[in-house]
Amino acid sequence: MKNRKILIIDDDQYIRLLLQYLLERSYDIEVRENGHEALLYLQEGNIPDMIISDLDMPVMTGNAFLDNIKQSSFFNSIPLIVLSAKENSLERIECLKKGADDYMMKPFNPEELKIRMSNIFQRMNLAR
Amino acid sequence: MKSLSILYIGTNIDFINEYGLNIVPVKLIQCETNAFLAGCYLSETIKLPDIIFFESKATGVNPFHFIEHLRSESKYDHVVFVVVSDGMTSVEMTDSLKKGIDEVLIKPFKLTNYMHRVRFLIHYRDLNKKERKSLKTISITKSMPVLKRAFDIVVASIALVLISPIMLMAMIAMKLESKGPWIYASKRVGSCYQVFDFYKFRSMFADAEARFSEVENLNQYMIKNTPVELSEICPSCNYLKKPCSPKVYIDGKRMCERQHLLLKKAKQSGTFFKIQDDPRITRVGRVLRNTSIDELPQLINVLKGDMSIVGNRPLPLYEAEQLTSDAWAERFDAPAGITGLWQVEKRGGGEMSGEERKKLDNKYARTNSFFNDLKLIVRTIPALFQSENV
Incomplete structure (x- = not known):
């Protein structure tokens, strides 16, 4: 079976590396460093199976990216997990309201992230 | 935002109200009932519209073929194509995206709710082909240099042979004092966040883990x-x-x-966990710890390739998961090792805060090289003979 493709968006190179180490054994990884680059990547005709996005990023923030993909019929059904250092509950609620499937705070437990990801995939399989 | 010029292709007469085009800054420049007429208009007009809306049910030419045809001409490269549809399967969606349709709007909709998307698409079409290409971010994963690995194997093998009598004595002493295995394996997080079994001589009673809660508040790094x-x-x-x-x-x-x-x-702030005078330590265990003999089985980890002689200390899971943040994740990019920067920088020079240790771990990740590793080994030797009661 073909691996699922995960799009990782984070401006910090070590978080990108870490996520890559953690996930590359189970998934195909595509990495972009901000929301704008990620949107360009999607518009090129790529539809990943899941997106993991940071919030605070230069050029285009995770919030603006979320607004954008949730307004697109092409991308609004891609599950998205926000992974951010922002601890504020208002921020979390805002993202979830916009349609993020989950919100995890940095620092995060890698095992927990993996489980949350596979749970989302499992739910999608059941819904099908 | 400047008002956007729109060409509408379709037979729905009430589309302006229905899609809410009257409440956003758009200017309808032309409305055609079918693709053929639209084609005629487009070939004659001097100024092309910013956006072309196309009812998927418009008569005449198939909208997808029509758009595919327009996309093949470079003069339409800066025009946004939006298909208005009653519904589409996900396969049709993917197909549309690949054919150069910028967005599909499913009826009923109000354009006001899609302005983030419209703005991005206008911007996207304004870019030239090169700027539109997304920058692939490649994370270069460091692999263990061959020289470092060879050095590890040679040094660890020689060391194991040389210290085998000490290890044998330690093992006998352990068996005489308390029941339990010789080796205590705990899960540690090493380079690239790899979790492995980290070996030490057992220095505590076999039930130590169950007694963790009684000593938790003694954490020296709080x-x-x-x-x-x-x-x-x-x-x-x-x-x-x-x-x-x-x-x-x-x-x-x-x-x-x-x-x-x-x-x-x-x-x-108490990320690192260390306790002074832990009551769960056996007498032999205390000697092993003070002499660092309890650490010797890590040479087996080195031989196995879990870690290196020099590197960042592999961390227990609960400590590692607190460092998965922008500020500290860098340490996982470096090799894990028995001895490293913080063991030599401050040993004996007073207590080091968790923050300082984390900083040194990041520093090691930035500066490590084979030569620097050798320097660290030389500096570790005197540290080995200093006893610190933890």
């Missing part, structure tokens, strides 16, 4: 003087006479979120 004023009562709420941030309930206590986060931060 902030010594956690500010007393960090109570559940928030000064800024007090001043404002109303909650300064949302109320949360933690452990049955009601406090404002701001204060909760401050308290949490203060507690987390």
Whole structure:
């Protein structure tokens, strides 16, 4: 079976590396460093199976990216997990309201992230 | 935002009201009932529209073929194509995207709800082909240099042979004093966040793990003087006479979120866990620890390739998961090792805070090289003979 493709968006190179180490054994990884680059990547005709996005990023923030993909019929059904250092509950609620499937705070437990990801995939399989 | 010029292709007469085009800054420049007429208009007009809306049910040419045809001409490269549809399967969606349709709007919709998307697409079509290409971010994963690995194998093998009598003696002493295995394997996180079994000689009684809770509050790395004023009562709420941030309930206590986060931060400063005079340590264990003999089985980890002689200390899971943040994740990019920067930088020179150790780990990740590793080994030797009671 073909691996699922995960799009990782984070401006910090070590978080990108870490996520890559953690996930590359189970998934195909595509990495972009901000929301704008990620949107360009999607518009090129790529539809990943899941997106993991940071919030605070230069050029285009995770919030603006979320607004954008949730307004697109092409991308609004891609599950998205926000992974951010922002601890504020208002921020979390805002993202979830916009349609993020989950919100995890940095620092995060890698095992927990993996489980949350596979749970989302499992739910999608059941819904099908 | 400047008003956008629109060409509408379709037979729906009431589309302006229906799609809410009257409430966004758009200017309808032309409306055609079918693709053929639209084609005629486009070939004659001097100024092309910013957006072409196309009813998927418009008569005449198939909209997808029509758009595919337009996309093949470079003069339409800067025009946004939007298909208005009653519904599409996901395969049709993917197909549309690949054919150069910028967006599909499913009826009923109001364009006002899609302005983030419209703005991005206008911007996207304004870019030239090169700027439109997304920059692939490639993370270069460091692999263990061959020289370092060879050095590790040679040094670890020689060391194991040389110290085997000491290890044998330690093992006999352990068996004489208390029941339990010789080796205590704990899960540690090494380079690239790889979790592996980390070997030490057992220095505690076999039931030590179950007794963890009785010593938890003895953590030496907890902030010594956690500010007393960090109570559940928030000064800024007090001043404002109303909650300064949302109320949360933690452990049955009601406090404002701001204060909760401050308290949490203060507690987390104790990322590293170390206890002075742990009552769970056996007598032999204490000797093994003071002489660092308990660490010797890690040479087996080195031989196995789990870690290196020099590198960042592999961390227990609960410590590692607190470093997966922008500020500290760098340490996982470096090799894990028995001895490293912080073991030599400050040993004997007083206590080091968790923060300082984390900084040194990041520094090692930035500066490590084979030569620097050799220097660290030389500097570790005197440190080996200093006893620190932890």
